[in-house]
Amino acid sequence: MDVVAISIMGIMGLVVGIGLAAASKIFYVYVDPQILAVDDALPGANCGGCGYPGCGSNAEAIVAGKSPPNSCVAAGPDVAEAIAAIMGMSIEAKEPDIARPGCTYGVKDADIKYIYDGLSDCRAAALLSGGMKVCSIGCLGLGSCVKVCQFGALSMGPDGLPKVNEEKCTGCGACERVCPKHIITLSSVTRRIIREYTTEDCTTPCQRACPAGIDICDYIRQISLGNYHRSVQVIKERNPFPTVIGRVCPRPCEDDCRRQLSDEPVAINYLKRFAADYEKKIGKRILPYKAPDTGRKVAIVGGGLEGLSTAFFMARLGHEPTIYESTDKLGGLLRTAIAANRLPMDILDWDIDGILEMGVRAETGKALGQDFSVDSLLESDVEAVFLATGGWDSRLARGAGKTVETPVPGMYLLIDLLRFDGEEAGIDGLGRHVVLAGGGTSVIEAAEKSRKLGAEKVTVMFQERKADSPLDAEQLAALREDGVEVLFDAGVTRLFGRKNRLTHIEYTDDDRSHTKVVSADTIVLSAGRFPQLIFTRAQNRVQPVSDADAEPGAGEVLSEKPAAEWEWEAFESYKDPALFDQTGLLAKGDVLSDFSGAIRAIGAGRRAAAAIHQTMYGIPLTLPDNVLTSISVIQDVDEVHGVPTDPRQIMPLCDEPDCVELETGFTEDMARAEADRCLQCGLICYQQKGVSIASAPPAEETAAAASPAG
Secondary structure (H helix, E strand, O other), X not given: OHHHHHHHHHHHHHHHHHHHHHHHHHHOOOOOHHHHHHHHHOOOOOOOOOOOOOHHHHHHHHHOOOOOOOOOOOOOHHHHHHHHHHHOOOOOOOOOOEEEEOOXXXXXXXXXXXXXXXXXXXXXHHOOOOOOEOOOOOOOOOOHHHHHOOOOOEEEOOOOOEEEOOOOOOOOOHHHHHOOOOOEEEEOHHHHHHOOOEOOOOOOHHHHHOOOOOOHHHHHHHHHOOOHHHHHHHHHOOOOOHHHHHHXXXXXXXXXXXXXXXXXXXXXXXXXXXXXXXXXXXXOOOOOOOOOOOOOEEEEEOOOHHHHHHHHHHHHOOOEEEEEEOOOOOOHHHHOOOOXXXXXXXXXXXXXXXXXXXXOEEEEOOOEOOOEOXXXXXXXXXXXXXXXXXXXXXHHHOOOOOOOOOOOOOEEEHHHHHHOOHHHHOOOOOOOEEEEEOOOOHHHHHHHHHHHOOOOEEEEEOOOOHHHOOOOHHHHHHHHHXXXXXXXXXXXXXXEEEOOEEEEEEEEEOOOOEEEEEEOOEEEEOOOEOOOEEEEEOOOOEEOOOHHHOOOOOOOEOOOEEHHHOOEEEEEOOOOHHHOOOOOOOOOOOOOOOOOOHHHHHHHHHHHHHHHHHHHOOOOOOOOOOEOOOOOOOOOOOOOOOOOOOXXXXXXXXOOOOOOOOEOOOOHXXXXXXXXXXXXXXXXXXXXXXXXXXXXXXXXXXXXXXXXXX
16 A cells, blocks of 8 residues: 555656646746846845836846846945946946925916815816916926925925925926926926927927027026026026126027016116126136036037037036137137127137036147048047037138038038039039039039049939929929939938048938938038038947839938947037928028027037937937927916006116127116016916015025915
8 A cells, every 4th residue: 555655646747747837938027137137136125216116126127127236215325336247238427306496486376267175186186277376387296296205305395395305305207207297307407408398398488489498587596596506507507608698698588578568677787797797807717517527528610609509518417528629729610709798708719618617628720631530530449420510600710611522431512512613713623413402592612523524423402392393394394404404302311421532411301201321422512601510420220121112313222231330420400490301402591691699509509419418328309299399389468467667777888989789787776676666477477566576585486475486
C-alpha cells in the first residue's frame, strides 16, 4: 500500500507540476528588468507628484520615454542621476517648476451673478454657466487646488485666490490638473519663454496688443508701488531692450488701453522708459531669472535687434549663444536708421551690454561665407545655427548694396539675380536644377537668366492656387514650352545640404496636404531679405515620398531615402500665432523686407529662441488649439464705470540748444501719477473709483479689489 500511495502521490505531483508549468506559460507576465531597476531606485512614496498613480507607473513611464529621469518630486538629484545611469542617459540641471495663480481679482471682490451653495468643488461649479462670477474665465475660489496639494504648498487667501508657498511647492502639477479653468499653472523661466498665451489666460488688452507680450499691468503696478527694480525685471521677462524700446516703440499697446474708454490711454511706453532709465541711472544691472546651464551651444548669425533678442532668450533658457556679426559693432539698423536725438548710442550700448551680461558671447567682424560657414559651425560643438542677417536696408547700411550675399548655401534673392549679370555678381553657376520660389511675372526673366547661368532644369513654385496665378494663360504656356515646370499651392518648408552646398528642397503640396522632397542645387526667393532659418545637423529620418507623386520636371523625388543623403537641414522658426496655419517660406505674414517695428523683431527673436530650444530637445513646433491671436474671440468690455477723468502726463521736452535727447523722460512724481491712472485690468475687470493701487499686495500676490472681476 505504501508503494501504491507513494506512486499515486508522485503521479499527482507530476500532473500538478505539468499543470503549473503550462499555466506559467499561459499566464506569464514579463516585467522589464529596467522597469524593476528604476522602480527600486524610486523612493516608493507613491505621492502622485509625478503625475502618475504610483512609483511603479512612473517607472514604466520613464522607461517608455514619457517621463524624465528626474520626474520624481519626492526624490533628490542623486535618485535622478541613478535612474539616468540605469537608462544609459545623462541629465541636465532642472529648474524648479512652481505653481502660479493666473487670476487678477478674487471672488470676494467680484461681481456675483448668482449664489451657489452646492458642491464645494471648482469642477462642479464651473459646469454652471462657467461659474458664479460675471467673468466666466475667473477663479471660482472654492479651493479644489488646495485640497489636492500633497505638500501643503497652497492655501486660499482672503481675496478668494490661491496662494503659493514657493519653498514647499514641488511643481508636481496636481493643482494644475484639477483646476477646470486653467487658472493655476506651473511656471518656470523656460515655460514663460517658450509658451504662447492662450484664450484661457487672463490677459489684458494692452498685453494682447504688445508684439512682445509684456505683462504691462504688472510693471506699471510695480512703479505705482515704488518697486522700480521689480518693474525692470517684469519688462525684461519679454523685452531685453527696455531702454531702447522706451524711446522708439510705436506703442500699439496704447491703442488698446482700456483707460481710453474714460479719457486717454495710459502712457505705457513712457513708463517703460522711466523704469529702464532708473536701472541706467543707478548703474546697477537688473537681470531677469535664468534657467540652469545646459552646456548646449548655439550660433546666431547677425547682431541686429532680432539676433540679439534671440541670443538673450537662449541665454535665459540656459544655453550658450554666440553672435557672429559682420560689422565692428552690434545693433544693426538701430545704429543708423534712428535719429540720435531719439536714440543716443549710449542708450543702445547700455541695453546691448545688458544682453552680453546674461552670458551671450559676441564675435564682431566675422562674416558668414568669408570667415566661417554654416557647416563649419555645425561641424564644431554648435547644436544649432540661427540666421538673422536682416534685409536689404541692413545690407545698404553696412555698405554691401552692390554685392550678392549668399549666407544660405544655394540660396539667392530674386532681386540679385535680376539686377546683376553672372560675372558682375560673382555667380559662377547655379547648378543643374534651379527652383524659383515666388516672384510673380518676374519669374519669366529669372527663368531665362537661370538658363544662361547653366541651369538645365527650372521649377517655379507659387504659394498661390492656380486660379489666383500671377501669370496669365499665355505666359504659363510660354514657360512650359521652354521646359519650365510651374507648381501651384507649393510652399518651401525645409532645405537640405552637404557641406556648403544645397542638395534637396522639401515643399508642401497644399492642395493634397503632404510634403515632397526634390533634388535642387539653387533656390531663388522673391524677398528683400533671407528668411530667419534654423540650421541643425540632419536628423536620421525617412522622407516617405512616392515617385508616383512626383510632378513632371520637378526634379528627382526621393523615395524612402534616409537623411544620410544630406548633412544639415534648415527650416523656419514657427510663425506668429495669428498665422501659424500658413506653411512655407514667403507665406502670408512672413517678413519680406524688414520688421516694421523694433518691438516686433523682439517678439520674433523670442519665438526663434523657443523654436531652437524645442528643436534641440526634440519637442514638436506646435501650438495649442486655443492659442491667443488678434482674431481670437474672448471676453472684453466696451465701456467702464466709476472711473473718474484723470489727465495723462505729458512728456517733458528739452528746451536747450544742445540737447542730447528731445524728450527728457518722466520725473518720479510724474511716473507715479501716470502709473496710478492704470486701471489694472484683468480680462474684463478694472479698478473703479476709490480703489487705491498703493494698498495692493506685493508682486507675487493679487492686486486690489475691482468690479466686475475676471
